[in-house]
Amino acid sequence: MKPFYCLLIFVSPLAFSQKMIGGKITDKKGNPLVGANVFLKGTYDGSTTDAAGMFSFKTSEKDTATISASYVGFELSEKKIRINENTANLIFKLDELANELNTVVITAGAFEASDEKRMAMLKPLDIVTTAGAAADITGAMQFLPGAQRVGEQEGLFVRGGSGQETKVVIDGMIVQNPFFSSLPDVQQRGRFNPFMFKGTSFSTGGYSAQYGQALSSVLLLNTTDKANNNGLGISLNMANAGVNYDYAFKNQSVSAVAYYGNLKPLFAVVKQNVEWLHEPEFKGSSLTYRLKTSKNGVLKVYGMYSDSHLSMNTKDPSVEAGTMRLNLKNRNAFMTSTLTDSWKDGKWSLNSGFSYSRNTDDMTFDAVNFGRFDERTQARVVLTRLLTGNNTILFGGEAHAINLQNRVDGTTYKLKDRYAAAFAESEIYITRQLAGRIGMRSEYSSVINRLNWAPRLSFALKSGRFSQFSLAAGQFYQNPDYRYLYLNKNLNYERADHLILNFQIIKNQRTFRIETFYKNYAQLVREFTGQPYDADPYRFPWGTTNNGGKGYARGFDFFWRDQKTVKNLDYWVTYSFVDSKRLFQQFDTEATPTFISNHNVSLITKKWFEKIKTNLSMTYAFTSGRPYFNPNNDEFLKDKTPAVHNVSIQASKLHAIKGNLVIFYASVDNILNTKNVFTYRYTPDGKSRYAVGPQSYRSFFVGMQIMLSKKAKVSKDDF
Amino acid sequence: MKKLLTTLVLIFAVTVVFAQNEKYSQAMTSGIGALKGLDKEKPDVKVLQDIANRFERIAAAEPKEWLPKYYAAYSYVLLGYYGANLTEKDQYLDKAGALIKDAEALLGKPNDELLVMQAYQSQIHLAADAMNRWQSDGPKFTEYLEAAKSANPENPRIYYLEGSNLFFTPEEYGGGKKVAQPLLEKAKQKFSTFKPESTIHPDWGQIETESMLSQSN
Numbered sequence: 064m065k066p067f068y069c070l071l072i073f074v075s076p077l078a079f080s081q082k083m084i085g086g087k088i089t090d091k092k093g094n095p096l097v098g099a100n101v102f103l104k105g106t107y108d109g110s111t112t113d114a115a116g117m118f119s120f121k122t123s124e125k126d127t128a129t130i131s132a133s134y135v136g137f138e139l140s141e142k143k144i145r146i147n148e149n150t151a152n153l154i155f156k157l158d159e160l161a162n163e164l165n166t167v168v169i170t171a172g173a174f175e176a177s178d179e180k181r182m183a184m185l186k187p188l189d190i191v192t193t194a195g196a197a198a199d200i201t202g203a204m205q206f207l208p209g210a211q212r213v214g215e216q217e218g219l220f221v222r223g224g225s226g227q228e229t230k231v232v233i234d235g236m237i238v239q240n241p242f243f244s245s246l247p248d249v250q251q252r253g254r255f256n257p258f259m260f261k262g263t264s265f266s267t268g269g270y271s272a273q274y275g276q277a278l279s280s281v282l283l284l285n286t287t288d289k290a291n292n293n294g295l296g297i298s299l300n301m302a303n304a305g306v307n308y309d310y311a312f313k314n315q316s317v318s319a320v321a322y323y324g325n326l327k328p329l330f331a332v333v334k335q336n337v338e339w340l341h342e343p344e345f346k347g348s349s350l351t352y353r354l355k356t357s358k359n360g361v362l363k364v365y366g367m368y369s370d371s372h373l374s375m376n377t378k379d380p381s382v383e384a385g386t387m388r389l390n391l392k393n394r395n396a397f398m399t400s401t402l403t404d405s406w407k408d409g410k411w412s413l414n415s416g417f418s419y420s421r422n423t424d425d426m427t428f429d430a431v432n433f434g435r436f437d438e439r440t441q442a443r444v445v446l447t448r449l450l451t452g453n454n455t456i457l458f459g460g461e462a463h464a465i466n467l468q469n470r471v472d473g474t475t476y477k478l479k480d481r482y483a484a485a486f487a488e489s490e491i492y493i494t495r496q497l498a499g500r501i502g503m504r505s506e507y508s509s510v511i512n513r514l515n516w517a518p519r520l521s522f523a524l525k526s527g528r529f530s531q532f533s534l535a536a537g538q539f540y541q542n543p544d545y546r547y548l549y550l551n552k553n554l555n556y557e558r559a560d561h562l563i564l565n566f567q568i569i570k571n572q573r574t575f576r577i578e579t580f581y582k583n584y585a586q587l588v589r590e591f592t593g594q595p596y597d598a599d600p601y602r603f604p605w606g607t608t609n610n611g612g613k614g615y616a617r618g619f620d621f622f623w624r625d626q627k628t629v630k631n632l633d634y635w636v637t638y639s640f641v642d643s644k645r646l647f648q649q650f651d652t653e654a655t656p657t658f659i660s661n662h663n664v665s666l667i668t669k670k671w672f673e674k675i676k677t678n679l680s681m682t683y684a685f686t687s688g689r690p691y692f693n694p695n696n697d698e699f700l701k702d703k704t705p706a707v708h709n710v711s712i713q714a715s716k717l718h719a720i721k722g723n724l725v726i727f728y729a730s731v732d733n734i735l736n737t738k739n740v741f742t743y744r745y746t747p748d749g750k751s752r753y754a755v756g757p758q759s760y761r762s763f764f765v766g767m768q769i770m771l772s773k774k775a776k777v778s779k780d781d782f
Numbered sequence: 783m784k785k786l787l788t789t790l791v792l793i794f795a796v797t798v799v800f801a802q803n804e805k806y807s808q809a810m811t812s813g814i815g816a817l818k819g820l821d822k823e824k825p826d827v828k829v830l831q832d833i834a835n836r837f838e839r840i841a842a843a844e845p846k847e848w849l850p851k852y853y854a855a856y857s858y859v860l861l862g863y864y865g866a867n868l869t870e871k872d873q874y875l876d877k878a879g880a881l882i883k884d885a886e887a888l889l890g891k892p893n894d895e896l897l898v899m900q901a902y903q904s905q906i907h908l909a910a911d912a913m914n915r916w917q918s919d920g921p922k923f924t925e926y927l928e929a930a931k932s933a934n935p936e937n938p939r940i941y942y943l944e945g946s947n948l949f950f951t952p953e954e955y956g957g958g959k960k961v962a963q964p965l966l967e968k969a970k971q972k973f974s975t976f977k978p979e980s981t982i983h984p985d986w987g988q989i990e991t992e993s994m995l996s997q998s999n
Contacts, residue, residue: 097828098828098831098832098835099835100834100835100838100839102839102842104842105842105843106843107805107809107839107840107843109835109839110835111831111832111835111836131842133838135858135870135873135874135877136870136873162869162873163869164869186914289921311921719953719956724956
C-alpha cells in the first residue's frame, strides 16, 4: 500500500502530460479576428489569436473541458471539447454584438438632437449656435426638414399642419403654454431655455403611441439629469439681465434662475415696424431640484413663474383709425415633476410624472376685456419591459384636467375637459436588419364624450452598413380648437392619417436623408356663418360648426449635413416641399390654407476659428409665397405673397478672464434688410390692404454670458 | 495508517492550492510586468490586447479575485485611448466599464482604486469625443475622484489623474501645465509615501507623473 501513497505525492497537478489545442477564430463571414481571447474555462491555459486569427496553446487538462472564445464587440462563444490528439483545429465563428452600425433604428418621422445617441442628426448645442434661431428651440426647429416657416405666428408648422397641430412635450408631459402669449402678427419665442434639455426629438409625423392630441407633430424635450456645473452665471444682453446658480450635492442638485428683461433699449436702436406703447417687459424665475432616489432612480422637480407686460398699437383694418390699442399682461406658472427608475438590470423601467400649469392673460383691445385663462393638471405613468434581443414592450396611461376661459366682448366662455389616454407599444427586432414598432393608443375626452382608437406602426430595414429605409403609418386625433367647443359640445375629434417613407445614410460625419409623406385629414371642423369669408385671424368663431371638413398634405423633404469635408466647418442644407389643400374652418371650397408655403429651403453653416476661439454661423432661409385672402378675387385664396428671404449671421467668442469664462455673442438678423411680407390684410371695403411683416427688418443683438465658476470647463460647442 | 492517509491527502490538497496560488501570483506578476514594459508613448496595441486577454483569463480562473479584473479594465482603458476609431474606442471602454462593475460586485462596494479606474475610464471616454461628451463625462470624472478621495485621500493616482486632466486642458478653459503643476507635485509627494498592499496591487502612475512634471517646469 505505501508505495501508492508515495506516488500520489509526486503526482503534482503540473506533471500531467500536455496536449496542444489550436484553431481559428473568425466573424460570421470568415474574416479572421485578431486579438481574440481563447482559453479553457477554470484554467490558466489560453492564448490570443494572431494576425491570421489563429491560436494554439498547451494544456494539461484531460478528458473534457469548456473552451471559451471572446472578442470585443462580439458575442462570447463556448464549446465543450474532448481533449485528445484532434483538438488542434477548432473553428469559432463569432456573432457580432448589436451596435449602432449593425442594428437598424426606427427613424421615420423622427429628427433627433442628442448627445447620447450617435444616430442623432443634431446636437443640443446646435440649437444655440445656429444663426437666425435666436437661441430659441422652435426657432432652430424651423430650419429642419418638414417644417414650414410662418413668420407672423408662433408654433411649429409641420408638413401642411397648423401651429396648433404640434404639441410640445417636456419629459412626457404636454406643455400647455410653450410660447409667450400670442399677439396679433407678432411671432413669440418659446418659454424654455435650450440649456435645460439634454435631448430634443422633433417628429415630422408617424410618432409613437405614447403621445397624442397632435395631428401633425410632437416636439419632445428631455431635461438634463444633472446640474451642468457648480457656480454662478450671469447673462447680460440688450434685452435682459439674468443670474443662474447651480449647486450639486452628492445625490441631489439645485439650479435656480432669475431674470429681468425690458426691450426698450433694444427697440431704441433697432427700428420697429410696430408702434409700441409699452415695450415688452418681463421677469421670471425658475427652480430645478433633482434627487437621486435610488441606484437608478431620479426625481426631478421643475417650477417656473414668469410675468410680462406690453402694450402696442396694432393694425386693424376693421376700424376707422386703422389701429387699435392692445394691452397685455401675462402671468404664467408651470410646475412639473418626474420620477424615473429601473429595476432588475434595466428589465423594468418606470417613467412617471405630474404637472400643473396655469396661465392668465389680461388682455384688452381698445379697452374691451379679451382675457384668457387656462389651467392643466396632468399625471402620467409609463412602464417599459425590456425583453430578450432588445425587444421592448411598454404600456402606460395619462390623465388631464383642463379648464379654459375666454372673455369675448364681455361674455365669459368656460370649458372643462377631462382627458384620459391609455397606450401600449412594442418594438420588435425580427432580425438586426429588420425592426418594427406596433402601438395602439386610446383616448377619451369628456368634452367630446367619445372614445378613439389610434393605431401606430413603423418599420425599419437596414439596407447597408450605413443606410436604411423606414416606414411609418398611423392615426392621430386631436380635440378641435377649444374656441369651437365653447359653443358646440357635439363636435368630434379631428383626425389625421400619416404615411411616411424614409431613406437615410449616415457615414463618416455626413448625413443624407430623404423622406416622403402623405397625410390625410378627416373630421376637420367647418364653420358656417352665412356671410362672406372673414380673414381676421383673431375673430371669435360664432357660426354653426360640424366635423365635415377634410384635406390632405403630401410632399417630401431632403436633408444633407457634412461635418467632415472642411475641418471645423459644419454645414447643412434642407429642402421641404409640401402640397396641401383643405376644406375646413370657414372655407366654402377646398383651398390651400394661408400657413402653407410650398417650398422651404435653408442653408446653415458654422465655422470654428480655433486661434481666436470664435464660432461664426450663417443661415440663409427661403420660404416661397403663401396664399392670402383677397376679397376682390373671385377665386378663394388664389393670391400669393412674395417669397421670404432671410440671411442672418451670428458670432460667439470664448474668452477667459481671471479663470472665469466669458462668452461674447453678436448677431445680425436679415442682414440684407429685405422687406419681407408674411401676408396681406384688407380693409372691410376691400379697397386697400396693408402688409404684415416682421417686427423689424434688419436687426442686431449683442450680449455676454459669464460663468463665475472655476470648475466650468467649456469647449467650442459650449455656447 | 489513517493518520498518514489524512496527512497525505492534506499535503496533496495544499500542494494543489499552493500551486494554484503560485500560479496566480506568477501570472499576475508577469502580466503587470508586461504592462510596465509597454512603450509609454506608443504602446503596441496587439501586445496590449494580449495583456488584457491574459488578465481576463486569470479573472476567469480566479473568480473571487478582483485584481485580475482591475488590471483587465486598466488594459482596456488604455486600449480605449489607442483605439482606431470612435466605435472601437467605445467598445474597449464599455468592456472596461463592465469589468470594473464585476470587480465592484466582488468587493461588495467600490474601493478607492476602482473609483480611480472609473474616473480614468470616464476621462478617456470624454477624450474620445470631447466636443460631445465633456458635459456628461466631465462631472462623472470629478464625482469618481471625489468618492475615491473620501475612501482614501492618500491614493496618489487621484491627484495624478486630476493633474493630467488639467495638463491636457487648454489654458483658455482653465487648464494648462501651470495649473496642473501643484496637483502633480501633490501626486509625486503621495507616491513617495505610497506602499501598495502587495506586489500585485495597483502601483502605476508615478513615472507618468514625473514625466509630466518634467514638462511643466
